[in-house]
Amino acid sequence: MNKQKIITISREFGSAGRTIGKSVAERLGVPCYDEEILQKVASESGFHPDFLKDQGEYYVSRPFFSSAVAGKNANGYSLQDEVWMVQSRIIREIGERESCVIVGRCADYLLRDIADCLKVFIHADMDFRAKRIVEVYGEREDKPLKRLADKDKRRKKFYKFYTGMEWGDAKNYDVALDSGRLGIDTCVDLIVDLYERKQ
Amino acid sequence: MNKQKIITISREFGSAGRTIGKSVAERLGVPCYDEEILQKVASESGFHPDFLKDQGEYYVSRPFFSSAVAGKNANGYSLQDEVWMVQSRIIREIGERESCVIVGRCADYLLRDIADCLKVFIHADMDFRAKRIVEVYGEREDKPLKRLADKDKRRKKFYKFYTGMEWGDAKNYDVALDSGRLGIDTCVDLIVDLYERKQ
DSSP states (O other): OOSOEEEEEEEOTTSSHHHHHHHHHHHHTOOEESHHHHHHHHHHHOOOHHHHHHHTTSOOOOOSSOTTTTTBOTTSOBHHHHHHHHHHHHHHHHHHHOOEEEESTTHHHHTTTTSEEEEEEEEOOHHHHHHHHHHHHOOOSSOHHHHHHHHHHHHHHHHHHHHSSOTTBGGGSSEEEEHHHHOHHHHHHHHHHHHHHOO | OOSOEEEEEEEOTTSSHHHHHHHHHHHHTOOEESHHHHHHHHHHHOOOHHHHHHHTTSOOOOOSSOHHHHTBOTTSOBHHHHHHHHHHHHHHHHHHHOOEEEESTTHHHHTTTTSEEEEEEEEOOHHHHHHHHHHHHOOOSSOHHHHHHHHHHHHHHHHHHHHSSOTTBGGGSSEEEEHHHHOHHHHHHHHHHHHHHOO
16 A cells, blocks of 8 residues: 555546546646546557547447457457556556546546545435536537436446446445535535545 | 435345444434334234344245144235235334434335435445444354345345345445444444535
């Protein structure tokens, strides 16, 4: 266990988890890693950031048949597995190096043995999130509730596939907060408070 | 929605949820309902408190066959259903009357529409809880880990049966805390803080 202190933020899509992570990091004067991880994975793997955005957090369905059809390489890994391996290494390097906030990407799981993590989960009800994704990301062809249901399902599946744990199960986190009910500012205050209490 | 403010505390067995509830109530100067509910149910239903202790929170398996074997009355209710109905009415009466802390007994679900509840879930890992139940309740014939696994399973099933929701799923609570990782005092401070922020 190293001396740096890390906050990992897992979050439901549209729950303001990223915004909360950035505010917490600012208040604490530590870096917040989110898109930055994606850029690092892109530069080390050669994949385009747009491709990685999906592959790094959302389960991509795998065809059942031959390895050629399933897009697996000679070692039996899919493209998503390769992204997972590069991304995991980058997150572990960050975790071994510095105190910071890391948003998403199973960082809670990846850093479980190498750093003193405060593991946070942010969630909110569908109404709060639907309103927020339209505000933040704008209208899309799919209706907000459909977008949320699809994202939730694929993040949950990704987390389960690579960690073996249930995404959103309270017992995987030190603290789980409903950002819709408590308010974004309260969530930030509370996480900062918990971080500062850590030895 | 009434003006009283209520904290409901759902908790894993041995996670110190009751201790946390009592400390929060003391700090806020409001009553904490736990065993008191059991006493009220006993006096209104005629059942013995020892019998109610189990029936009011832990699923009791129901035989599959005839109503006589299954212990159902003429209305098709089991003894546990009858306990549930008396207990639910008592919890709703408390919720309509006063600001307070209520530990366990699906109060989060029962009060969802009639009061401004802060819904809390307290959990901790098996080691923390196993150590604690031996300290608090002493040694029993069954080993601590077996006792925990059995209690968890039956509370989960009880909650699911009467509320239709998943016990311990972060999204059912405003805040879920790991009392083993954060410490009991920190959990108390944090819940008091959240309660005081409520309008």
